[in-house]
Amino acid sequence: MQAKVVIVGSLNMDLVTRAPRLPRAGETLAGQSFVTVPGGKGANQAVAAARLGASVAMIGCVGDDAYGEQLRSALLTEGIDCQAVTTIAGESTGVALIVVDDNSQNAIVIVAGGNGHVSASVVDGFDVLLQQAEVIICQLEVPESTVGHVLKRGHELGKTVILNPAPATGPLPEQWYGWVDYLIPNESEATALTGLPVDSPASAESAAKTLLASGVGKVVVTLGEQGALFASQERVEHFPAPRVKPVDTTAAGDTFVGGFAAALADGKSEAEAIRFGQIAAALSVTRSGAQPSIPTFAEVQGYQP
Structure with missing residues (x-):
């Protein structure tokens, strides 16, 4: 079975605690619960694409520890091709320390561990x-450097190349834009990439047009409960979000990206792929955790507004 969707990215074990609110600097809060959950943006998107109908392969690195084995096992359980999930001797597996508050917002600290070893040579x-x-x-x-290498190689091969610029801290290297077919930032990432404030469909359109002028193929700005803004050289369209009661927003963006990619790989139109990804993401925020919150293809197909 050939992989229709290949993800090059991170695998983390998420260490998740719930607290009434996010702590301030120097403050100690009493947490309400603690769980360890398989995560990492790359692995989350791989699981999302697999559950939502795609044949998936993952390229990444883990440490030679218990977390690494658990992450690989979680992907294999989803039917994901893990031949390219490489174990790095003497290294820890990546972790994400996540605090989720009573309003379902989160704050995250990431330690790269094995993810820092995902080199161009590993990918090659x-x-x-x-x-x-x-x-x-x-x-x-x-x-x-590895991300740029993969974007360029994907473009050379004529593949549909998606970049989810997360976490973004500033503009991307200029040469990347021409290698990307779909750039999918959220509000804060679009702001980091362009320097423009993004908090609405209108401001997302301004940021998207700036990114298009940089040479990227198409842009989808995800706006949480405000939906998503699609922009190309030919058209701009706003897609309202499905209405749900959020419990935990962790991995919502990853679920959207995975669902969008799975739908494109299945031959769906851009509009169909965006709506499919939105429904998947909306269902994910009604559940706790990263990978455990990602819905199946059947659940998305059966969604009733």
Whole structure:
């Protein structure tokens, strides 16, 4: 079975605590609960794409510890091709320390661990997976040089290349834009990339037009409960969000990206893929955790507003 969607990215174990609110600097809060949950933007997007109908392969690195084995096992359980999930001797697996408050907002600290070893040479060792792909997805939780290498290679191969610029801290390297078919930032990421405030569909359109002028193919700005803004050189369209009661927003963006990619790989139109990703993301925020919150294809198909 060839992989229609290949994700090059991070695998983290999420260490999640719930608290009444996010702590201030120097403050100690009493937490309400603690769980360990498989996560990492790359792995989350791989699980989302797999549950939502795609054949998926993951390229990434874990440490030689218990967390690494658990993360690999979680992907294998989803039917994801893990031949390119490489174990790095003497290194810890990446972790994300997550606090979720009573308003379902979160604050996250990431320690790269094995993710810092996802090099161009590691990716090149599994180039056959990129060749087999229809859609290639990258994020920014592995080294920047590796991301650029994958974007360029995907473009050379004529694949549909998606970049989820998360976490973004500033503008991307200029040469990247021409290699990206779909750039999918959220509000804060769009702000970081462009320097423009993004908090509404109108401001997202301004940011998207700036990104299009940089050479990117198309832009989808995810806006949480305000929906998503699609922009290309030809058109701009706002997609309202499905209405749900949020419990935990962790991995909502990853679920959207995975669902969007899975739908594109299945031959759906851009509008269909965006709506499919939105429903998947909306269902995910009604549940706690990263990968455990991601819905299945059947759940999305059965969604009733």
